[in-house]
Amino acid sequence: MSTNGAGAPLVSVEHLKVYFPIRSGIVLDRHVGDIKAVDNVSFDVYRGETLGLVGESGCGKSTVGRAILRLYDPTEGRIVFDGQDITELKESQMRPLRRRMQMIFQDPFASLNPRHSVGRIIGDPLRAHGLAKRGDLSKRVRELLQVVGLPPDAGSRFPHEFSGGQRQRIGLARSLALNPDFIVADEPVSALDVSIQAQIINLLERLQGEFDLTYLFIAHDLAVVRHISDRIAVMYLGSIVEISPAEELYENPLHPYTIALLSAVPIPDPEVEAKRETILLAGDLPSPANPPHACRFHTRCPYIQPTRCTTEVPALRKLSDGHVVACHWAEEIKAGRLRPKEREAVAEQPLLQPAEEPPPV
Amino acid sequence: MVVDRRADFEASLTRTAELRGDQAGGALQRASLLRDAVHRFLKNRAAVAGAIAFLIMVVFVTITPWLSPHDPYAIDFGKAYLRPSWDHPFGTDDFGRDLFIRTALGGRVSILIGFAATVAIMLVGILYGSLSGFAGGALDNGMMRFLDALYGLPYLPFAILTLAIFGTVNFWTMVVALTVASWFTTARVMRGQIITLKENDYVRAANALGARWYRILFRHLLPNTLGVILIFVFLELPGVILGEAFLSFIGLGISAPKASWGTLAQEGYSSYLAYPYIIIIPSLCIGWLILSAFFVADGLRDALDPRSQEA
Numbered sequence: 001m002s003t004n005g006a007g008a009p010l011v012s013v014e015h016l017k018v019y020f021p022i023r024s025g026i027v028l029d030r031h032v033g034d035i036k037a038v039d040n041v042s043f044d045v046y047r048g049e050t051l052g053l054v055g056e057s058g059c060g061k062s063t064v065g066r067a068i069l070r071l072y073d074p075t076e077g078r079i080v081f082d083g084q085d086i087t088e089l090k091e092s093q094m095r096p097l098r099r100r101m102q103m104i105f106q107d108p109f110a111s112l113n114p115r116h117s118v119g120r121i122i123g124d125p126l127r128a129h130g131l132a133k134r135g136d137l138s139k140r141v142r143e144l145l146q147v148v149g150l151p152p153d154a155g156s157r158f159p160h161e162f163s164g165g166q167r168q169r170i171g172l173a174r175s176l177a178l179n180p181d182f183i184v185a186d187e188p189v190s191a192l193d194v195s196i197q198a199q200i201i202n203l204l205e206r207l208q209g210e211f212d213l214t215y216l217f218i219a220h221d222l223a224v225v226r227h228i229s230d231r232i233a234v235m236y237l238g239s240i241v242e243i244s245p246a247e248e249l250y251e252n253p254l255h256p257y258t259i260a261l262l263s264a265v266p267i268p269d270p271e272v273e274a275k276r277e278t279i280l281l282a283g284d285l286p287s288p289a290n291p292p293h294a295c296r297f298h299t300r301c302p303y304i305q306p307t308r309c310t311t312e313v314p315a316l317r318k319l320s321d322g323h324v325v326a327c328h329w330a331e332e333i334k335a336g337r338l339r340p341k342e343r344e345a346v347a348e349q350p351l352l353q354p355a356e357e358p359p360p361v
Numbered sequence: 362m363v364v365d366r367r368a369d370f371e372a373s374l375t376r377t378a379e380l381r382g383d384q385a386g387g388a389l390q391r392a393s394l395l396r397d398a399v400h401r402f403l404k405n406r407a408a409v410a411g412a413i414a415f416l417i418m419v420v421f422v423t424i425t426p427w428l429s430p431h432d433p434y435a436i437d438f439g440k441a442y443l444r445p446s447w448d449h450p451f452g453t454d455d456f457g458r459d460l461f462i463r464t465a466l467g468g469r470v471s472i473l474i475g476f477a478a479t480v481a482i483m484l485v486g487i488l489y490g491s492l493s494g495f496a497g498g499a500l501d502n503g504m505m506r507f508l509d510a511l512y513g514l515p516y517l518p519f520a521i522l523t524l525a526i527f528g529t530v531n532f533w534t535m536v537v538a539l540t541v542a543s544w545f546t547t548a549r550v551m552r553g554q555i556i557t558l559k560e561n562d563y564v565r566a567a568n569a570l571g572a573r574w575y576r577i578l579f580r581h582l583l584p585n586t587l588g589v590i591l592i593f594v595f596l597e598l599p600g601v602i603l604g605e606a607f608l609s610f611i612g613l614g615i616s617a618p619k620a621s622w623g624t625l626a627q628e629g630y631s632s633y634l635a636y637p638y639i640i641i642i643p644s645l646c647i648g649w650l651i652l653s654a655f656f657v658a659d660g661l662r663d664a665l666d667p668r669s670q671e672a
Contacts, residue, residue, distance in 0.1 A: 069569050098571030111562035115584045124580075128572040171566070178570065 008083070009044035010182055010214050011068060016041045016077035018060070018067050022289060035289050037063040039238035040077070042316070045182070050208065050215040052229030052246065054222060054261070058285060060238040061218045065184040068216065069101055070094055082181070099129060102175035106187035108167035112159040118145075118170055119155030125177040144173040147210075148203065165196035172203065176211065184216045189224060201228055222265050226250055231322070234258050237296045238288055240316065244323040254325045254334055256303040279340050295328070302340035305329055398588075401664040408660020414653035418646070422468035431459035433466055434618045442636055451642050454628060463620055464642055470621040472650070474532060475602040478539040482597055483590060485540060486547025487583070493548070494555030495578050505552070508545055516542050520604065524613055535608070535615065539601050547593055554586045588665035595658035599651035606647050622647050 019034035037060040045051045053061045066072045068079055070086060078087050086097060105111035112121055119141045126132040132140060142152045148169040159167055168188060175183055185204065189197040205228060207213060219225045225232055226246055233243040234257065242255040253259045260279040267273050281300045286292055292299050298309040305328070308314075314326045319334065332338045402408055426433070431449075440457035443449050451460035493504040520542035527534040558564065559582060567577045608614055609623025610630075620628075622643040629639030 066565075071565060071568055095571045095573075098569065101569075103566065103569040105562045105566060107562055111566055113561075113563040113581055113585070116581075124567065124572070125570040128567070128570055128576060174566065174570070 007047055009080075010047045010082055011045040011216070012078075012080040013044075013064070013068065014042050014078040014080070016064065016067060016079065017075045018063050018072055019075040033289055034075075036238050036291060037288055038067065039288075039291070041235070041238070041240050042077075043233055043240060043243060045214055045216055047181075047214055048208075048212060049230040050217050050228050052225035052232040053216060053218045053235060054220060054225050054232060055235035056220060056285060058288070059235045060288070061235050062186050064235070065103070065186050065216055065218050069098075069103055069184055071103075095129075099125075099178040100180050101182045101184070102178065102180040104168075104171055104175050104183060104185040104188045106190055108164045108171060108191060109159075111171050112167055114159055116158075117155065118150075118157055118159065118162075121159070121170060122155070122173045122177055125174060129178065131178075140177070144177055147176065147207070148173045163196075164192050165199060168192060168196075168200055169203070172200075172207070176207065179211065180213070182214045182216070184218070186218045187220070188217075190219065190221065197224065204228065222250075222261060234261070237286060237291050239296060239326070241297065241326045242324065243316070244325075248320075248323055252323075252334070254319060254323070254330045255297075255327050256301045256333070256340070257297050259333075259340070260302065295326075302342070303329060303333060303338050304341075305338075398664045402660050405660040405663060407656050408663070411653040411656025411660065414649060415657060418468065418650050418653065419472065422465045422472060425465035426462055426469070429459065429462040429465070431462050433458060433462045442632075444636075445638060452636070452638050454639055455632065460625075460639065460642065463625060464622070464646060467620040467622045467625045467643060468646060468650075470532070470615055470619065471602055471605060471623070471647070474535050474539070474605050474621065475598050477532075477536045478543075478601045478605070479594055479597045481536055481540040482544045482547055482601070483594060485544040486593075487551050487586075487590065489544070490548035490551030490553075491555045491578060491583060491586075494552035495559060495574070495582065497556075501552075505549075508548060512545055517604070517607065520608060521613060524608070530613060530616060532615070535605060538608070539604050543597070543600060543604065547597065550589065550593065551586065554589055555582055558582050558585050588661075592658055592661045592665065595654050595661060599654045602647065602654075603651060 016038055017036070017040055018038040019036055021031050022033040022035060023029050024032045039060075041060075041064060043051070053064065055061045063072060067074050068081075070079075070089070074087055078085055080086070081097060081101065084097075086094065089097070112118075116124070119138065122141045122144050123132065123137050126137060126140065138155070141155050145152055145154055150166065150169055150173070154162075154166075154170075159170065162170065168191075172188075188204070189200050192200060201224060204215070204217075208215060215228075217225060217228055229246045231243060232246050232249045233240050234249075234255065235241070236257045242249070242253070242258050244252075244254075249258065250262065253262050260281050263276070263278045267276070279302050281302070283300050286296070286299055293313075294311050295301070295309050295314050298304055301309065304310075308328045312328065314328050316324045316326045317330065318324050319330055327333070329338055435458065437457035440453050441455050443453040443457075445452045449459050449461060451464055453459055454463070489504065489508075493501045496504075520538040523538040523541045524530055524534060527537070555578075559577075564577060564581055567581055572580075605614070605621060606623035606626065609621050610627045612627065614624045614627070615621050616624075625643040626640050626647075629636070629641075629643070633640045
């Protein structure tokens with residue numbers, strides 16, 4: 001597994017923006033604003049690696065994953081898959097590429113059609129692409145079931161007969177059916193029990209080695225992401241605030257948001273847990289329909305400074321090899337010259353308008 | 362009551378035993394969803410009574426014409442206006458025709474028109490509604506506004522107009538007229554179903570793996586609406602039968618000497634004071650069928666509604 005920029009990236013996301021229009025009015029259907037679910041996001045995913053994408057609910061991480069697979073149309077920006085710009089491809093042009101990029105879903109109950117047998121679900125990708133004849137199909141289905149650790153007779157049963165972890169295995173088998181190169185795993189273990197989570201994570205890791213897979217692993221659980229990721233990108237309110245090799249991020253987080261996130265991860269050691277300092281973020285996640293200007297995190301940042309934070313948009317800057325941060329004060333924080341302060345939530349001026357619920361992302 | 366509880370308890374014991382069998386590696390219950398639905402339906406007494414009443418009527422109209430010794434079209438004024446007796450259980454009409462066999466034949470026509478029109482309504486409604494819901498956006502908007510416009514038109518004048526355009530009334534023009542007048546609700550409901558279902562992750566998964574749109578619609582979405590479709594068949598059927606009866610009653614029905622329940626009632630209308638049974642019997646038949654179909658629809662809704670599955 002390559003840790004940083006060895007070789008060309010398999011997937012490149014460049015200045016990706018995905019806006020969902022807010023409409024109002026019954027007759028005229030006026031366009032009154034946008035939910036900026038993803039706002040100017042750039043990153044690369046290299047062949048064979050696992051890029052973890054973390055952030056709290058509603059920060060746009062799932063939207064990024066779906067936009068890469070063109071389940072949503074990007075508003076702006078470019079998505080390059082294996083050297084080919086797929087941003088503007090029509091659905092018919094996307095179809096052959098869909099064989100190479102797959103998705104694993106969060107909810108193992110909603111992601112399997114309750115009326116289809118497991119064999120049919122797993123064989124569906126092959127049939128949709130007209131790739132299998134009857135005899136081959138059932139052979140391939142049994143093969144896939146075996147790969148994900150399910151009994152071969154599972155094919156004739158229905159999804160409701162399986163537990164959450166088993167269903168996630170079925171979803172995994174379906175995504176492997178076409179031998180993809182790239183898999184977007186959208187919180188694949190969040191809906192599972194902790195003991196089952198480990199099984200699925202280990203299975204994902206084994207399959208990565210076996211089939212040469214590249215993962216974009218979306219999650220909100222930092223412990224899970226740390227285990228599986230080579231590099232981690234942290235998202236806040238539609239943009240990326242920090243990308244770093246996994247270990248480096250945990251040992252040396254530089255963006256105040258990452259620091260706050262990591263300080264909230266419980267440590268299974270009562271003494272350490274009692275001594276350490278946790279940073280509680282003030283306020284709520286601002287509305288993505290009307291994000292704070294300049295640095296988006298300044299309304300909640302415990303390291304906020306009187307200058308620059310409220311006036312200047314921070315760019316992603318490279319601080320060390322493979323470690324980029326979008327904070328004006330990253331060097332100061334790294335050197336330990338800045339300390340977090342307790343603060344009240346600052347309302348953005350003008351006050352945030354209560355926007356409509358963003359579409360489920 | 363006591364007997365019922367006991368039967369329930371025994372049934373639950375059997376079910377538990379079957380579950381234990383699963384855990385011991387026995388064959389899993391394949392169609393347990395369907396089985397649960399059947400079980401719930403059978404526990405609903407009104408629904409079972411409705412289903413039995415419905416079947417009785419269907420059997421009556423099916424076999425009576427084969428068994429009855431009378432000719433439904435033979436005119437014999439000597440036998441006109443006979444009151445119900447053993448020989449003529451429903452009496453005879455002004456032409457001396459046996460009303461027992463004519464009621465059965467009329468029922469055949471009414472029920473067949475009802476079923477044919479219901480099937481046609483389902484086809485049109487499902488196609489229109491699911492395409493509209495699946496396409497979404499401007500197409501959906503346009504299709505629904507068109508439907509709203511049609512909704513504004515009253516039901517029966519619409520059917521009458523259709524019949525007038527055809528110029529003749531026979532089985533098929535009747536089916537078309539009833540379909541034209543009443544496919545809207547099915548289309549709306551189907552649209553709603555499809556819109557709800559297409560937000561499911563398995564539809565997104567099908568998209569992500571490159572399935573074409575018609576594959577998603579026909580393989581993934583429509584099969585999941587089967588329950589609703591079944592309920593709607595039994596909800597639409599009474600309305601259609603009533604519509605046909607009404608059209609026949611006002612003289613736009615199947616023409617003599619053939620008859621439907623509506624035309625039979627209409628024939629009885631001229632002499633309802635002296636011979637009330639001529640109008641009452643076909644009316645009761647219509648009521649019988651409509652009521653039993655409603656009870657079946659109600660039972661099906663309770664049995665197939667996924668929300669009631671915990672109960």
